[in-house]
Amino acid sequence: MRAAKAVIPAAGLATRFLPATKAVPKELLPVVDRPVLQYIVEEAASAGINDILLVTGRGKTSMIDHFDRRPDLEARLEEKGDLDRLEAVRRPGELAEIFACRQGEPLGLGHAVSVGQSHVGDEPFVVMLGDEFMDEDSPLLPAMLDLQAATGGIVLAFIEVPTELVSRYGIASVAPATDVPADLAAEHEIVRVTGLVEKPPVDQAPSNLAVVGRYVLPATIFDAIRRTGPGSGGEIQLTDAMATLLAEGTPVHGVVFRGVRYDTGTPAGYLEAVVELACKRPDVGPTFRRWLVDFVDKDLRG
């Protein structure tokens, strides 16, 4: 069965983006004119996932408002005949069915996923981290969903990172994937995962394949999370629960992603996303690019 629901854990404290994220959730920071979270929901909807559970935390309920109707605003835009903005205001509410639940305390990503259990039920599901998204021109989820439907196990996504950066990521040890359907293996770069280690020192990393924030998981992950104690940083880690299932025989595969990914969890990554997506936009892009070229040119000349 193909996963049909997604959980977006978005209850973290976002300490790497303080003080901006003291009162504004990082998931609502705008990239051009849409919040990060909308790009993520659009990514899910494009892959056929229309049931989305947002895991929110204290001070973060405005995330749900973004996907709600705003009849007052809509009426004003309609009166003014501003149909483009009217459509833009309505669009978030039309992308998917959005549900919400709270993680009472930010006890870690694994814990955040576990609060979605009653919504998810017994079927496989997607986890999409709330601070990163893939460019619409290079989708990742469809391949992951097909692979999970074929294996019934865990499907991860990897990017290759420079060796000196491995200690910032969850890193996998891998072997050739000889056990996946030939059509999938022909179309995508798929590996079988033999081990996972969270933020290893550079000299102990088994590869430079880093786990990124998209997972397709079987519902057995909930029991594994319950059996997982606090790990790295004192948090209940999803990586540890996945490592338990791997050790118990659940097949774990990864799709190596070569497309464009935006990581908006830090100011530097966020700025890259804003500049790249502003340049790509047909409306603001041409003017922004001219300004950017001019600015960089002047800046380089001092």
Ligand code: UTP
């Ligand atoms: P991060 O590792 O980016 O943590 O979590 P964070 O708290 O958001 O940010 P920093 O590291 O302090 O800057 C990855 C995703 O998991 C969610 C976050 O909201 C983010 O989308 N998360 C993390 C939770 O929902 N609950 C948690 O307890 C931890």
